[in-house]
Amino acid sequence: MSLHGLLIAAPRSGGGKTTVTLGLMRAFRKRGLRVAGVKSGPDYIDPAFHRAALGRDSFNLDSWAMDAALLGGLAGRAAQGANLLLAEGSMGLFDGVPAALGRSGASADVAAALGLPVLLVLDASGQAQTAGAIAKG
Known part of the structure; x- marks a missing residue:
């Protein structure tokens, strides 16, 4: 499946995902x-913020619990x-549990499943070259 949109992610929790997502919305x-x-x-908290920003319901997507x-x-x-469609990630982009490909609960799984x-x-x-290395992967 491919939708028009993007997933907003970060390397960690507290990295600014919610602020950027709400601002873009x-x-x-x-x-x-x-x-x-x-x-x-x-x-359950961030979807309520999405609703306030958008005036419409926001859904939870969980690749660990949902195929x-x-x-x-x-x-x-x-x-x-x-x-x-703006999708807000959780935790770090690749943070999830050991599981079959695409089923770890990581935000990267959701991005891949939705294209x-x-x-x-x-x-x-407080960074210089390190930020570039993180961005490049």
Whole structure:
């Protein structure tokens, strides 16, 4: 499945994902786009923030608890009538549990299942070349 949108991720929790996601949601909405939101993982707080920013419900997507068909179905439902789907990651981009490919609960699994590019939020304070190495992988 491929949707128009992106997944906002970071190397760690507390890395600025929610702030960037909410800022993008409001900025795109102010420009007249119909934006939908989803959250990677079993989180109930961030979807409430998404709803406040967007005026529409946000869904949770969890690659550990949901297979690819369910992820795609829920994302499609969330994105119905929208021009853009913004997915907020959880923890670090690749953080999950040992599991079969695509089923670890990591945000990277959700991005891959939905065909979403990843916007990596990096707090580069106190860094120089290290930030480039992290961004490059």
